[in-house]
Amino acid sequence: MTQKPSAADIRQAKLDNPKMRDRDLADKLAISEAELVAAHLGQRNGEVITRINPHPDQLMPAISKLGEVMALTRNFSAVHERVGTYGKYTSGAHAAMVVGHEIDLRIFPKHWVHGFAIEQETDRGLRRTLQVFDAAGDAVHKVFMREGSNHDAWAAVVAELTDADQSEGIDVVEATPIEPAKWNPAKRDVLLQEWGKMTDTHQFMRLTSKLGMNRLGAYRLVAGEKWVRPLEISAVETLINRVSELKQRTILFVGNPGNIQIHWGRLDNIKNMGPWVNVLDERFDLHLRNDHVAEVYAVEKPTKRGPAVSLECFDNRGMTIMQVFGMRDPNNDADDLAQWHQIIADLPTLTKEEVPA
Known part of the structure; x- marks a missing residue:
């Protein structure tokens, strides 16, 4: 060593x-x-x-x-x-949050x-x-x-x-490996049935955990069914550019095991630089290594307000890189996200045979 x-x-x-x-x-x-x-x-x-x-x-x-x-x-x-x-901070032993118009965080304090x-x-x-x-x-x-x-x-x-200990250096532990895709073929039908009964997107992780799966495993297991459509890798860059062109508002999540940060709003100024896809707006920047994207899915989850449709991408270890949802216009009660749904529907689909097993 x-x-x-x-x-x-x-x-x-x-x-x-x-x-x-x-x-x-x-x-x-x-x-x-x-x-x-x-x-x-x-x-x-x-x-x-x-x-x-x-x-x-x-x-x-x-x-x-x-x-x-x-x-x-x-x-x-x-x-x-x-x-x-x-803005407002809400404490929690296992999960905390900062909720605000611009800075919106989901925090895992450990x-x-x-x-x-x-x-x-x-x-x-x-x-x-x-x-x-x-x-x-x-x-x-x-x-x-x-x-x-x-x-x-x-x-x-x-x-x-300021901490009382100001001595130089720290002790670190070995990083926990990313959990690869985990699914349970025997529970496939149960997953599909329970998926259809959801009323909130937050119920999804509890459902997959109960069935011995994780997010990516569940997506692979039912890819091509009603709720999950596997997409070509190019779909991520296509989506970002299309959202910009159509001025579609989004809810965009990027996170790590300790924190998830959420952007609410448009993606206007798109600049591609080598492997990076960049959003360079006045109050929001996104820098995405497009060459790290290994799997992409269009995902629908039922909610009380109607379907929550997202694009979700993963790296080759199985880690979630980014999730993007459509955002309703806060000034338009009639906004039904039809434009967002069409953007997602137009993205290129993988065949079932191309989905990683």
Whole structure:
């Protein structure tokens, strides 16, 4: 087993690679991003890093004092950036949430393990961020101060959150592998019957768990039936461009095991750069590695308000990269999502034989 670099080695590597993003440098050093940050705890080279309490019960109310900020949640294949203020926070031992017009989060607190407040001089001036990582040192959620943020509150917020332990370095555990597709062919008919009885999308995960399946496994098992249509990989990029052209509002989810971040609204400015499909709007950015998409499905779930139709894509490990639903026009009670349903219906379908087994 290769020995990990010391904190001094990590700091030197950062000095030697001043333009490299932390995540990329961490990969180069074969360490986690949190280990890279923790090696710089304290004040040096124009950078101040403070270990903070990462628990959302303390963090979310504190962040709300910072005014308008940029919230970032990512997984291996997608980055979701949303500008706004942190509104109402609801605590929960297993699941918590921030609900707001712009920043909307579903939080799983057990994964919020390491936290840091970071101040650093950059080519664009002073950058202030709060960053949270899981037990393996992978990023869960980040908050970036903007020009219009309440910078006067920064010092007090950091002081409020500061942890007693400010020693350099952290201990991390091996990352939990992504659960591959799991299904139970013997329960296929039961799955289809119970699926049709749903009245809320949140019932789906309870249903699949009860039947010994997960999301991707259930989709594979019934692909081609009423509720699930397997799509070509190109459907993701096609959908994003079509939504932009038609000014269709969406509800777009990107998450990791510790946090899901949700965008409500349009996707206007689309820019493709190599393998990246980018949405570059004034208050929302999406960066999607289209070459990571391995499976795509159009999925329908019954609800009291009518069918909830989504596009969902997965990587080759079985992890959900992104989910996109249609959003009704909040100013039009007659909006029945017909345009969204047609966008989904027009996406290219895979044959049943092409669905991964």
